[in-house]
Amino acid sequence: MIYGFIGTGNMGRTLIEAFIRSGKLKPSELIISNRTKSKAEALAKSYPGLRLASDNRETVRNSDVFFLCIKPGEFRNVLDEIRDAVREDQIAVSITSPVMVADLEAWLSARIAKIIPSIANAACAGNSLFIPGSRLTRENRDHLRDLFGAISQPLMVEEVHTRVASDLACCAPAFMAHLMEKLADAAVEETGLPRETALSLVTRMAEGLGRLLTEGGFTLETLQERVAVPGGITREGLNLLQKDVGPVFNELIRLTHAKYEDDIEKVQNSLFPKMKK
The missing domain is CATH 3.40.50.720 (NAD(P)-binding Rossmann-like Domain)
Known part of the structure; x- marks a missing residue:
């Protein structure tokens, strides 16, 4: 073919x-x-x-x-x-x-x-x-x-779920890369760690995280449970992220959907101009 x-x-x-x-x-x-x-x-x-x-x-x-x-x-x-x-x-x-x-x-x-x-x-x-x-x-x-x-x-x-599925499968690599970069930059700004070292650390971390989730038998939930022991540093960090970062993703989904609906309307107005007011 x-x-x-x-x-x-x-x-x-x-x-x-x-x-x-x-x-x-x-x-x-x-x-x-x-x-x-x-x-x-x-x-x-x-x-x-x-x-x-x-x-x-x-x-x-x-x-x-x-x-x-x-x-x-x-x-x-x-x-x-x-x-x-x-x-x-x-x-x-x-x-x-x-x-x-x-x-x-x-x-x-x-x-x-x-x-x-x-x-x-x-x-x-x-x-x-x-x-x-x-x-x-x-x-x-x-x-x-x-x-x-x-x-x-x-x-x-289902086509009705195209946008949200795309957010998770297609846009998320860029979103996650941005968050990883910001995490590395914060480490540099707060401690003076060389940026090259910080970027290498988060990149290798992401590689290992992917393997743990796809090959290592972990889920997102069980991985957090394994790393974040009660009263430990990771648990304190997760508590902060839950409070401050969680709402950002709700806003992100609303934003992508609003843009998607606008794009659909523009495409249909272009393809079927006589059918649109």
Whole structure:
């Protein structure tokens, strides 16, 4: 099969490289196009055999499965461009969360799926979020699960839960990296510990934490119980975090959802302008 990628920005490139590095796909099985051609050209040079299309229509015409790895605001132009090149037997996969499956099915005759990747997929880890469209057959679903199973643990979610699932699977690596950096910086500011040492300590800690949770038999709760003995330093720290940090995450979820709803409205106004006031 041939897999097309429209868009080779951050996540498009991440997926392409993850599929190749995992051994699941060969460069010769891929065809790509991008609005900024120099990015696609650079990627093609990095992986000999990877085919560079002259435009998005060529990508679609030569693909069995094609991925829409583009920003919400770009969908109207791209869908206008490719619409009459799409076939009913193709699978079209959007990785953009605020673009609804039903809206894509109204635009394209292909079998639609929405699959949201995570930066963790670059290390063949983490989840990918799978929202199947109504036209996907069981064989189509199995094929996509097998494909993404090479670089992630695919998780079926309801589209109504796309945003919160994305917060936890896709945005959280950046959120957690920020918190780790702030923890290291606080250690530097309060004690004079060299920043390079502080960053190394929290990075290695995160590596070990991941292994404890995935391979070591710990849960988030039992790990805290093991480390935080009553009356100890860790317990005092956890009490402070529970009081001051907990509410921040509630506010964070509310913020991401508000942005998500706004993005959905903008996309739908773009795709169906006559239906909107």
